[in-house]
Amino acid sequence: MPTKIVIGTQWGDEGKGKTIDILASKADVVVRTQGGNNAGHTIVADGVTYKLRLMPSGILNPKTICVIGNGVVVNPKVLLSEIDNMEENGISTANLKIDARAHVIMPYHIALDGLSEKARGKGDIGTTKNGIGPCYMDKAERSGIRMCDMIDKDKFENLVRTNMAIKNKMIELVYGGEPIDPEEVIKEYNGYADRLRKYVTDTTPIVYNKIKEGAEVLFEGAQGTLLDIDLGTYPYVTSSHPISGGVCIGSGIGPTMIDECIGIAKGYTTRVGNGPFPTELFDEIGDKIREKGHEFGTVTGRPRRCGWFDAVIVKYAVRTSGLTSIVLNKIDPLGNIGKLKICVAYKKNGVMTEDFPPTLEELAICEPVYEEMDGWDEDISNIREFDKLPVACQNYVKRIEELCGVRISTIGVGPGRDENIIR
Numbered sequence: 001m002p003t004k005i006v007i008g009t010q011w012g013d014e015g016k017g018k019t020i021d022i023l024a025s026k027a028d029v030v031v032r033t034q035g036g037n038n039a040g041h042t043i044v045a046d047g048v049t050y051k052l053r054l055m056p057s058g059i060l061n062p063k064t065i066c067v068i069g070n071g072v073v074v075n076p077k078v079l080l081s082e083i084d085n086m087e088e089n090g091i092s093t094a095n096l097k098i099d100a101r102a103h104v105i106m107p108y109h110i111a112l113d114g115l116s117e118k119a120r121g122k123g124d125i126g127t128t129k130n131g132i133g134p135c136y137m138d139k140a141e142r143s144g145i146r147m148c149d150m151i152d153k154d155k156f157e158n159l160v161r162t163n164m165a166i167k168n169k170m171i172e173l174v175y176g177g178e179p180i181d182p183e184e185v186i187k188e189y190n191g192y193a194d195r196l197r198k199y200v201t202d203t204t205p206i207v208y209n210k211i212k213e214g215a216e217v218l219f220e221g222a223q224g225t226l227l228d229i230d231l232g233t234y235p236y237v238t239s240s241h242p243i244s245g246g247v248c249i250g251s252g253i254g255p256t257m258i259d260e261c262i263g264i265a266k267g268y269t270t271r272v273g274n275g276p277f278p279t280e281l282f283d284e285i286g287d288k289i290r291e292k293g294h295e296f297g298t299v300t301g302r303p304r305r306c307g308w309f310d311a312v313i314v315k316y317a318v319r320t321s322g323l324t325s326i327v328l329n330k331i332d333p334l335g336n337i338g339k340l341k342i343c344v345a346y347k348k349n350g351v352m353t354e355d356f357p358p359t360l361e362e363l364a365i366c367e368p369v370y371e372e373m374d375g376w377d378e379d380i381s382n383i384r385e386f387d388k389l390p391v392a393c394q395n396y397v398k399r400i401e402e403l404c405g406v407r408i409s410t411i412g413v414g415p416g417r418d419e420n421i422i423r
Contacts, residue, residue: 002259003217005247008224009263009317011233011271012242013297013304015329015412016264017041020057020220022417028215029065030058031207033250034240035222036073036105036135038128040297044416048089055082055096057220062092065210067203070101071240071250073135074147076192098196099203099252100148106160106189107180108167109134115175125236126273136239138163150189151197157186204252211257219247219258225317226271233360236275244321263323263406265314267331267396270295270304276364279307279343292333294415308370310343311403316356318406326404328397329412332381340375340396343368344403373399381414386421 004023008014021043024030037053044050045060054074058064068074083093109131116134117124127133138144145159161182168179211217223242226232231243240246244261248254268289269279281289286306289295295304317323334340345354346366357363376390383389389397389411401408411421 003211003219003257005219005221005244005258005261005321007221007242007244007247007261007263007317007321009265009314009323009326010224010269010310011226012039012222012224013270013272013295014224014264014266015327015415016220017043017052017057018329018412018415018417019262019264019327019410020218021045021060022420023218024056024058024061024064026216027058027061027064027218029067029207029210029217030056031067031069031203031217031219031251032056032072033069033219033221033247034071034242035238036130036132037075037078038130038132038238039222041220041222042415050085050089053082054079055086055093058218059086059093059096060091062095065095065097065206067207067251068096068098068102069203069207069251070099071246072099073103073105073132073139073240074098075105075130076150076189076196080192080195093199096199097201097203097206098147098199100146100200101202102147103135103139103144104147104150104189105131105135106145106163107185108164108171109138111171111177111180112167112175115171115177119175124274126275133239147196147200151193151200153190153193156189156193160186160189207251207253208257211253219251221247225320226313228320231320233275233363236273236360243317260324261322262409263314263317263321263326264329265309265317265326265400266293266329267309267334267400268293269307269310269313272297272302272304276360276366277305277307278312278346278363278366278368279310279341280305281307285337288337289333293330308341308343308368309400310368311400312343312346312354312356314400314404315354318404323406325407325409326401327410327412328400328408331393331397331411332379332413334375334396335380336375336377338375340373341370342373342396342399342403344371345369371399381419383413384421386411386423389421
């Protein structure tokens with residue numbers, strides 16, 4: 001397996017965790033490169049469901065080095081709960097590595113996230129209120145606290161007291177919230193530091209040297225293309241770069257060291273949070289897809305908005321990340337629905353376009369242009385060969401492949417790691 005990136009091609013929740021878990025079984029190193037515990041990967045292995053929020057998906061493979069890269073923002077409390085959960089299930093975390101440069105989510109980040117969302121009122125972004133955005137804000141402002149700072153007791157205490165003198169004023173005077181005691185934060189986080197210190201290191205030479213040695217290295221991102229801070233549906237986006245370019249920044253390696261970029265898509269489209277969604281379904285078909293596909297947030301439990309497959313979106317992901325192949329997950333929930341639709345273009349002010357627009361205002365007036373295709377009634381969850389799929393299902397996959405201009409290498413017909421058709 002060459003060096004590979006796995007990214008989401010839609011608004012996230014495409015089933016990246018399952019693909020990463022499969023690829024990680026052959027990987028020497030798996031690197032998480034951006035985001036925080038606002039994202040989640042669900043993996044089903046040996047009948048056990050694991051919901052990972054910070055832990056790299058390769059953790060289930062005892063031989064894999066699992067790296068939390070410099071581009072990730074880490075909530076130490078959440079990470080420790082994942083470590084405990086893994087070890088309780090007999091899964092070793094000895095190969096976990098956390099980059100010393102990764103920024104730390106502090107209690108004031110979480111407080112400010114919730115308070116600012118509340119202050120926006122009906123104009124809220126729909127964040128998970130886990131402090132991700134405020135942590136990245138401090139990173140850009142150069143006032144953030146990194147993992148290397150957290151494990152340096154004296155430096156950490158000075159940084160916390162300095163930062164919280166400002167943050168508490170913001171919490172109280174701007175938002176009318178309750179101040180946070182810095183001494184309690186210091187005590188709590190010193191405890192986290194004691195437990196996490198053994199995992200913290202400079203991960204960039206580890207990854208670089210493994211690639212140079214010819215090892216199999218897998219890079220995983222969180223969220224999806226349309227949540228990218230620059231290229232997504234701004235401002236309804238995350239605070240980092242889920243596209244392939246973000247992988248290099250978030251792991252400290254150059255783009256020439258990447259061999260393949262695999263995009264993960266679903267056979268339909270979903271999103272969580274606010275913002276325009278051209279193919280969204282508000283009828284019983286949308287409800288049926290949501291229930292059959294178990295479309296509820298891994299982190300929040302929020303029901304996901306569901307709609308028809310949007311080829312305009314996935315082609316945009318192909319272009320912005322240089323995708324070399326696509327894994328098409330979750331086509332099984334589309335069975336027994338009747339006629340299926342694929343969005344092949346948008347109509348904007350009466351003009352047809354196949355390009356994804358750069359602004360929300362333009363996206364909001366885009367009308368989907370659909371192709372209708374025959375559906376299938378058969379249960380496909382036990383099928384493992386493409387030619388044995390119902391003809392209508394084969395045609396659906398082939399048409400998506402044609403529209404997106406990239407080979408569909410794998411088709412997911414269920415949540416389990418073995419419920420796939422390899423083409």
